[in-house]
Amino acid sequence: MARLWGTGFEMGSLQCFEFLDGAEGTFFGATTVQARNGSYSFNSSSASKYGRQSLDGNPGEIFLRVGFWLCALPSSRAPMIGLLDPAGVAQLTLGFNISTARLELRRGDSTGAVIAEGSIIALDTWYCYEMHVVADPVSGAVELLLDGVSDLTFSGDSFDAAAIGFLRVGSPGSISFAQGYYDDIAINDTTGYHNNSWVGRGGFWPVVPAGVGTSSDFTPEPAIDDNWECVDDIPPDDDTSYVESDTENHEDLYTVTPLTPVVGTITAVHYWTRARMSEAGIGGLRRLIRHDGANYEGTDLAFDTTYRYVHNASHIFDQAPDDTGWDIAKVNALEIGQKVI
Numbered sequence: 001m002a003r004l005w006g007t008g009f010e011m012g013s014l015q016c017f018e019f020l021d022g023a024e025g026t027f028f029g030a031t032t033v034q035a036r037n038g039s040y041s042f043n044s045s046s047a048s049k050y051g052r053q054s055l056d057g058n059p060g061e062i063f064l065r066v067g068f069w070l071c072a073l074p075s076s077r078a079p080m081i082g083l084l085d086p087a088g089v090a091q092l093t094l095g096f097n098i099s100t101a102r103l104e105l106r107r108g109d110s111t112g113a114v115i116a117e118g119s120i121i122a123l124d125t126w127y128c129y130e131m132h133v134v135a136d137p138v139s140g141a142v143e144l145l146l147d148g149v150s151d152l153t154f155s156g157d158s159f160d161a162a163a164i165g166f167l168r169v170g171s172p173g174s175i176s177f178a179q180g181y182y183d184d185i186a187i188n189d190t191t192g193y194h195n196n197s198w199v200g201r202g203g204f205w206p207v208v209p210a211g212v213g214t215s216s217d218f219t220p221e222p223a224i225d226d227n228w229e230c231v232d233d234i235p236p237d238d239d240t241s242y243v244e245s246d247t248e249n250h251e252d253l254y255t256v257t258p259l260t261p262v263v264g265t266i267t268a269v270h271y272w273t274r275a276r277m278s279e280a281g282i283g284g285l286r287r288l289i290r291h292d293g294a295n296y297e298g299t300d301l302a303f304d305t306t307y308r309y310v311h312n313a314s315h316i317f318d319q320a321p322d323d324t325g326w327d328i329a330k331v332n333a334l335e336i337g338q339k340v341i
Contacts, residue, residue, distance in 0.1 A: 002195035003268045003316045004055050004062070005167070006186035008204025009040040011272060012235030014051055015309050021172065022049030028170075030235070036067040036126050036183035037203030038260075039234075042169065045071065045179045050082075050170025058086045059189040060162040064131045065199035066169070069181040070123050073098050078178035079110040079171050083133060086165030092133065092142065092158060096121060096178055105142060105152060109172070118144060118152035128184075128201045135159035148201055186268075194318040195268055202267065205260050208232050213253030213335040214290055218243035228254040236274055238307050244278065245340050253290055253337035259328055266326035271298070271315040273338065276307045283341070287315060290335035296321040300341050 007016040009030045014020055022028050027046035035041045042051070055062070066081060079095035090109040097104045103118030121127065130145040140158025144151050167187065171177030184203035188195045209228040220230045220243050230241040231254065243252055271287055287298030299314050320326055 002188055002192035002318050003270075004057075004059070004187040004189055005053055005311075006184075006204065006268070006270055006316070008038045008184050008206070009042050009182075010038045010204055010206035010234070011274070011309065012040055013309075014042060015274075016272070016311065017051030017053055017169075019052040020049075021052070021170075022046070031181070034069050034181040034183075036069070036181075038183075038205050041067075041069075041181040041183040043181055044170050044177070047171055047177045050168050050172050052084075052166050052168045054166050055164055055187065055189075057189070058163040058165050060136070060164065061134045061190050062132075062164055063188040063190075063198050064129075064133065064167070064186075065201070066129050066185045067126055067183040067203065068129060068178075069126050069183075070096070070121055070178060071181070072123070072179040073101065077104075077110050079106075080169075080178045081129070081131075082109070082168035082172070083135075083159075083164055084166035084168055085160060086163050088166060089160075090168070090172075091135070091160060091164075094129070094131070094144070103144070103146070103152060105144070105154060107157070115156075116142065116144075116152045116154040119146055126183075130198055130201070132198065133158065133164065135162050135164050137161065145198070192318065200267065202264070204270070206234070207256040207259060207331060207334070207336075208234065209254035209336065210257040211255035213255050213337060214295075215251040215253045215337065217247070217250035218245045218252040227252055236307070246278075246283070248340055250340045251288060251295075251337065252339075253288060253295075253335040256332065256334055256336060258332045262328065264328065266328060266331055267318070269317040269320075269326060269331060269334075270311065271317070271336065273301060273310045273315070274307060275301075275303050275310075275338070277303050277305050280305055285338045286341055288337045288339045289317075289321060290337075291321045291330065291333075294322070297339060
């Protein structure tokens with residue numbers, strides 16, 4: 001394990017989060033109004049709403065990146081990012097001091113003691129925040145890079161225990177909040193040979209189905225469309241167009257749109273799956289990816305009768321499936337799809 005989780009909200013939805021406290025809408029949702037990279041970002045302009053994501057393995061040390069565009073400050077403290085223990089209790093909160101317009105790090109939630117202060121933040125500007133966090137009640141540590149430059153540090157009691165359970169993005173409770181846009185969130189732990197340190201100031205770009213792949217076993221709806229045309233909608237149109245199969249081992253594969261950047265380094269590929277069962281029962285699918293003429297299957301995924309995204313550490317490729325490094329040409333040559341189990 002190395003890259004734990006990440007999103008650029010390129011599915012046009014906040015359902016990339018495991019849990020949402022608040023319904024998606026005009027002031028809390030994915031938007032094309034501002035985007036650091038790609039087409040979408042997360043608009044947070046409504047108080048007391050946030051997204052939360054669990055971190056596999058409850059790591060004791062992480063590297064976090066988030067892009068944030070600050071639109072407006074309220075009249076009091078403004079939390080932005082929270083790191084919680086496995087019980088869901090806030091241990092560290094990164095936000096803004098309204099009176100000084102500076103970054104601040106608080107121990108606990110947004111009412112906790114300020115343990116470090118950073119730079120003055122300008123409005124209407126994309127910043128890249130990178131945090132290295134060591135969770136420990138005695139020898140913990142935090143360093144924050146602002147656009148690649150060290151801006152804030154702390155050492156000492158950072159967490160009640162050496163375990164980080166959740167990332168929280170947005171503002172919990174009936175408190176003031178930082179209005180703005182989040183984008184390009186990624187989290188690394190310190191294990192493995194890749195993505196085990198600072199994430200870097202890059203971002204997320206989408207590749208989506210764009211043509212007929214090697215397999216087309218599923219049935220398209222509407223029937224006049226090719227299979228890939230039923231699964232290329234952003235945001236998804238759910239039952240308006242889809243592919244379906246109840247036959248074990250049926251496979252669908254699709255070629256993909258090329259990446260927008262034509263040069264650059266690919267550090268990971270994140271595969272998102274969205275599906276539902278047509279009726280309650282036993283069944284599901286596996287993620288399917290075709291690279292360099294070979295198919296690679298993911299773990300078994302179970303669904304219920306409601307559409308939802310599934311994405312976890314097993315759906316993140318720090319390297320290509322054949323254990324070679326990624327490059328733009330390899331990503332553009334992928335076929336993606338699914339297999340019935």
